Amino acid sequence: MSGSENLMDFLDEPFPDVGTYEDFHTIDWLREKSRDTDRHRKITSKSRESIWEFIKGLLDAWSGWVVMLLIGLLAGTLAGVIDLAVDWMTDLKEGVCLSAFWYSHEQCCWTSNETTFEDRDKCPLWQKWSELLVNQSEGASAYILNYLMYILWALLFAFLAVSLVRVFAPYACGSGIPEIKTILSGFIIRGYLGKWTLLIKTVTLVLVVSSGLSLGKEGPLVHVACCCGNFFSSLFSKYSKNEGKRREVLSAAAAAGVSVAFGAPIGGVLFSLEEVSYYFPLKTLWRSFFAALVAAFTLRSINPFGNSRLVLFYVEYHTPWYMAELFPFILLGVFGGLWGTFFIRCNIAWCRRRKSTKLGKYPVLEVIMVTAVTAIVAYPNPYTRQSTSELISELFNDCGALESSQLCDYVNDPNMTRPVDDIPDRPAGLGVYTAMWQLALALIFKIVITIFTFGMKIPSGLFIPSMAVGAMAGRMVGVGVEQLAYHHHDWIIFRNWCRPGADCVTPGLYAMVGAAACLGGVTRMTVSLVVIMFELTGGLEYIVPLMAAAVTSKWVADAFGKEGIYEAHIHLNGYPFLDVKDEFTHRTLATDVMRPRRGEPPLSVLTQDSMTVEDVETLIKDTDYNGFPVVVSRDSERLIGFAQRRELILAIKNARQRQEGIVSNSIMYFTEEPPELLANSPHPLKLRRILNLSPFTVTDHTPMETVVDIFRKLGLRQCLVTRSGRLLGIITKKDVLRHMAQMANQDPESIMFN
Numbered sequence: 001m002s003g004s005e006n007l008m009d010f011l012d013e014p015f016p017d018v019g020t021y022e023d024f025h026t027i028d029w030l031r032e033k034s035r036d037t038d039r040h041r042k043i044t045s046k047s048r049e050s051i052w053e054f055i056k057g058l059l060d061a062w063s064g065w066v067v068m069l070l071i072g073l074l075a076g077t078l079a080g081v082i083d084l085a086v087d088w089m090t091d092l093k094e095g096v097c098l099s100a101f102w103y104s105h106e107q108c109c110w111t112s113n114e115t116t117f118e119d120r121d122k123c124p125l126w127q128k129w130s131e132l133l134v135n136q137s138e139g140a141s142a143y144i145l146n147y148l149m150y151i152l153w154a155l156l157f158a159f160l161a162v163s164l165v166r167v168f169a170p171y172a173c174g175s176g177i178p179e180i181k182t183i184l185s186g187f188i189i190r191g192y193l194g195k196w197t198l199l200i201k202t203v204t205l206v207l208v209v210s211s212g213l214s215l216g217k218e219g220p221l222v223h224v225a226c227c228c229g230n231f232f233s234s235l236f237s238k239y240s241k242n243e244g245k246r247r248e249v250l251s252a253a254a255a256a257g258v259s260v261a262f263g264a265p266i267g268g269v270l271f272s273l274e275e276v277s278y279y280f281p282l283k284t285l286w287r288s289f290f291a292a293l294v295a296a297f298t299l300r301s302i303n304p305f306g307n308s309r310l311v312l313f314y315v316e317y318h319t320p321w322y323m324a325e326l327f328p329f330i331l332l333g334v335f336g337g338l339w340g341t342f343f344i345r346c347n348i349a350w351c352r353r354r355k356s357t358k359l360g361k362y363p364v365l366e367v368i369m370v371t372a373v374t375a376i377v378a379y380p381n382p383y384t385r386q387s388t389s390e391l392i393s394e395l396f397n398d399c400g401a402l403e404s405s406q407l408c409d410y411v412n413d414p415n416m417t418r419p420v421d422d423i424p425d426r427p428a429g430l431g432v433y434t435a436m437w438q439l440a441l442a443l444i445f446k447i448v449i450t451i452f453t454f455g456m457k458i459p460s461g462l463f464i465p466s467m468a469v470g471a472m473a474g475r476m477v478g479v480g481v482e483q484l485a486y487h488h489h490d491w492i493i494f495r496n497w498c499r500p501g502a503d504c505v506t507p508g509l510y511a512m513v514g515a516a517a518c519l520g521g522v523t524r525m526t527v528s529l530v531v532i533m534f535e536l537t538g539g540l541e542y543i544v545p546l547m548a549a550a551v552t553s554k555w556v557a558d559a560f561g562k563e564g565i566y567e568a569h570i571h572l573n574g575y576p577f578l579d580v581k582d583e584f585t586h587r588t589l590a591t592d593v594m595r596p597r598r599g600e601p602p603l604s605v606l607t608q609d610s611m612t613v614e615d616v617e618t619l620i621k622d623t624d625y626n627g628f629p630v631v632v633s634r635d636s637e638r639l640i641g642f643a644q645r646r647e648l649i650l651a652i653k654n655a656r657q658r659q660e661g662i663v664s665n666s667i668m669y670f671t672e673e674p675p676e677l678l679a680n681s682p683h684p685l686k687l688r689r690i691l692n693l694s695p696f697t698v699t700d701h702t703p704m705e706t707v708v709d710i711f712r713k714l715g716l717r718q719c720l721v722t723r724s725g726r727l728l729g730i731i732t733k734k735d736v737l738r739h740m741a742q743m744a745n746q747d748p749e750s751i752m753f754n
Contacts, residue, residue: 029715032244072294080302089210176223216464229253267532337556340521474514478507594729
């Protein structure tokens, strides 16, 4: 046909939205990698042409580090603001500072001359609500008024939080880590990392933590940091136009989020590598470290805890640990694994029930009910009334001579007869026994209420509640071992390391080990967990007990199921996440999984030079596939390539706008030369450049174990099944997930998206 040299080869000149993906679809990792390689090659070749192009190349190379710097600064600032706001609003439930209402209890009493270390509450500038409203500080009426004010403030904070989430940013609810894991694996959830989500999650996170609910801010801070990463990525075309590169930034942002959540920059990098990231090249490791460093430095500059440290849980123990203590440490690991299994099963069962009943239609009512129960039960017990972070800090502390906690209301003097407060008629050790009883009740309450709290339509983290459960259990075990060693120091297990009257057991260490065990049992973290714990507490010399508890916890929990809480919620929500930790050992072949199966209609395909624009538009309208294989003809079925659905739609739309003569019966061809047409035939449409000429293919006898491994390591959306170059079928990520679920006797319909 004459004039073919004037035909437009689409994507020679890029047009809007090409290469983007629809919502709830999976990206093509191989294509994104190829596009970035082409972009880098063009920049390198142009940088030799002029000084200006060379400078542009340098700016492009350094843009990644600039993004990391901005993420670290913003994430650290937001974390500091959240910490300060939570501290103030938590204290607001109990009273107010007369000199400045925006001061927390501790800030209000910093300048008071009447405040002493032993009596920290002796501060005239800080008044409880009963003192402020009815001028009474003691008595039943004052207690009831303070009780009611505590409940009202908790309900107000929770109501504001759930209302803001429901009206302005539904994606701001939950922990965010299951969705972050899914997004980093290549899934598209538009709006989940948007600016509105960032704003609402930051505000509501302060409200829900201050309300006293059994949740933490650490997990949601990862979501907040990833929102920061997504925002700054959109400012640089290098990341905004490439979903694969954007995910490298999000992996680094997740590390920065953990860095400011726990004050653990190295632990944050390892958390991103072990727990959330799907693709983590060496370059991302360096940038994650830099982002975590900047975030930690920013948080340290703000100094939200007022102790010149990054964390609230820093401890200094005065006695070493002994080999005989490994046995109770391992027992705590067993408890952590059992707690993790129990929590995951109960929480997932409750979340399923929430979805299947009318309760899921009334998220505000559910939040108000759980908040009311939490506040009513929590207030009478001092260990549930205070914030969970302060509780953990108190449980971790060693009992020194000046420690005012009721947990330390005794000393190990030679006769064990003298209470610390020197009250003559007070029975020895009464304080610690009362504290253990209250702590046991707090442990039971925390276990039960956390099951119903996690998963509600509010920001909710699981790190701190899990650590609190383990810390309470560990502290009780530690006190038990301490008393056993004191009264029976002549036993063979204590004889070599525990002398009469000596302080040889540290209950706070048991709390720390228990916290690590329970957090590991719920999340199944190991290496990153141990690093986070010793960065969190400064207890580097106690790394062996932490490792023993973490490994034991994972072994015990894995014996009942390989899924951690985040993987369980991913499957509950139906996200197409192919976990690299899962093993597939079944002997099935690609032909057993591919579509079309026996009895199904033949595969929808495009031919290279015999279909019209109308034929293709009809095929697109009648199907919902992500793309179509292109073959030589329907008779030969010899594979040529693969065309994406979205790019076909955009190419046809753009052709009608930019190229004259394109009508419904115009021939679409994917070859270099146009087909032979009649003289009066309409203008053909050349779409060679949108065709993927090297789609990933396997033969019909390829073991599914190999196919699953290919999908994991290459991040494929689909692969084509051939025999001797002839197309037989297609396997999508959804097909792989469904097949794995069937082999594991799970519900294959839980996978919702492709």
